[in-house]
Amino acid sequence: MRSRVLATIGALSLAVTTAMIGGSAAAAATPPTAKALAAPDIPLANVKAHLSQLQTIATSNGGNRAHGRPGFRASLDYVKGKLDAAGYTTTIQSFTSSGATGYNLIADWPGGDADQVLMTGAHLDSVTAGPGINDNGSGSAANLEVALAVARENFHPAKHLRFGWWGAEELGLVGSNYYTSNLGATERAKIKGYLNFDMVGSPNPGYFAYDGDGSSGSGGPAGSAEIENTLRAYFTSINVQVRDTAFDGRSDYGGFIRYGIPAGGMFTGAEEIKTSAQAQLWGGTAGQAFDRCYHSSCDTSSNINDTALDRNADSIAYAVWNLAGAAQPPGETVYSDDLETDKGWTANPAGTDTATTGKFERGAAQPTTYSGTGLQLAPAGGSNDLVTGASAGSDAGANDIDGGVTSVQSAPIALPAGTLNLSFSWYLGHLNNASSADYLRVRVVGTTTSTVLDQTGAASNRAASWQTASVNVSSFAGQTVRIVVDAADASGGSLVEAGVDNLKITKS
Template sequence: MRVRKFALAGVAAAVTATLAVAGSTYAGAATVTPVAPVAAATPPVITAAAPMAHLTQLMNFAKASSNTRVIGSTGFTSTVSYLQSQLTGLGWTTTVQNFTTGGKKAANVIAEWPYGDAAHVIMAGAHSDSVKAGPGINDDGSGVAALLANASAITQSGLRPAKRIRFGFWGAEEQGDIGSSYYVSHLAGGETAKIDAYLNFDMVGNKVENGKAVGWSLYADGQSNGLNTPFKTYFTSKGITVNPSLDTDDRSDHAAFKNAGVKVTGVSSVRSLNELGACYHKACDDLTDVSSDSMVLASNAIASAVWTLAG
């Protein structure tokens, strides 16, 4: 999650981009056909092992890159390569969208589960970069790891949803939502209207106090459009009371979709933006800054919502 709000206007002028794959956003993307599926009516339970393994990999990338995964660093490049290899190996149609901002190279990774109605897309996302000062394991390795765990769960369950499921891993969020804004502004005509919902996961791994999460919140945007309902249902089933109306000040990647008219919401493991944690945007935002319990809750809350919204 970034420090200040940036407007979508002018992003295209600030970004010089080259698609890694020629043609439309998804044309020519590498595809691996999954093994014949078994339909799953409910999501499998995601254990801590899956997201924590991904966070360990992200931390290793940061360690080899002066303790950072900021855009332009080898830590960020390794993160992008890891995302592409993991998702392609799971049978997702995966595209890397390269761009340059502020003279530094960055990239988005877009992954789509190749089943369901492509005219009705449920999209979820997290930013894959950190600030220069630290490895960004909670902000936002936690969101990345939770989505990767969900991608694996979808593949292993052989899910055949009514709607298409698409995940976005955004570069340069910390520079002002550059990656997500670039993606939205460069969608082909009519493609934005096909996105029924965008769910954002930025900082979902905060440590727990007395066995419970520091505080779970749902974005205020999801109150009126019904997108918060499956999250509320999940957290209620775990005996957790959430703040149902976190005012994010549009300080993350959902803003680009919201400004384009897409219904949005998101989840965060904080009560308010005044409680982002002692290691927020610092070198200590490492594996000690996240809780495996929070990662389990976040991963399964995402699964519950995606299964419900995608039908």
């Protein structure tokens, strides 16, 4: 990570109630398993093995991996070799800065929508003073292992995945700026999100997310809040509190947000001093820097907090898997509803709903946030979704679910014979006044009923994050069915929001 003193950029050259429907007591079938996007655990040992290699490279090349020095190119060659062997298409992009040739490494995973790119990046260079194992071997190694996990898992995302390792960041974001400025407007527009990870293993760590929604006063381009909320959702799941850090141009997201590309990422702190409040929140030592070896020769393999590195590597995988989406299974589309037009959804179809506010409707959802926790999101695609009170209202609690259950039901759907798959996007957001009595459910109702999604609440802040479920519904082949979506604030006074979008049934 470059210093807060703005470096001069060198000259560049081109080179998701089980109420009875219609009063009929539908027998519950065994629910199929909802195949949500489950990110793999990223092995800490693998990430540290990459760091060990970067340390060895630095030791063998004058003690650093800086721009224009042999240690940087050796680092790039190590990362490239791992990616090539895993099946990535890699490209080395060269540029000139401060009289020396620099390099970016770009790696594309085959498949996904080439017009919908999710990119993940980290700078690979160190300063000349040391090997740069936290800054930024940590982000580079974690991103590398996530990229290798994509290959191991044979992940087939809906979006196209691209990873980048940047050169000359320490000289003023030179490599990443070169990349974005030379893409051209058409190619830049294809990048729908950029994830940046710079210093994710600081020895006295904090947990900071780039402020995508502007809740602390310095937000990113439209779409950045989704990235922030996805990363926060992971840390909420492991009971780690996250605080905002501003988009202040300090790392490689700078060249992306300049062009309006949504961005986000995690950061564990650099030379700033950890406060007593932060030490109470995260542990560690108050009155000392997050990274005592920032930009120094002691930024070695010993300058890493394993817990922070492990958590952040897993958060990267969580974000990549969830933001990239699941590829739709091949086959004939027999039903599709992106909620952009009215296809016959009926609210409170059984006449048993009890919710007084936050009732399900098809509408243009307005995002809401409470104390940094995103609760209601913009639609996953287009202008409308099924949402619990579309209007944001005067505050986050104005139009959330209150008073009990709200439901909405599709028009009848005639299903053919064959192997059938239902997919949809969903989210559930709530504050820590929620409980397991609160929920979001999606059911398929025919001669039997199957609950294909049952997401319960908990007594913790859960940032809303669009996720994808894919479920085999072949047991309904040949029937006419309805899809029913229920959500509830059933624990009394909870702040709960939910949404569903992009429903599709395919036959294979």
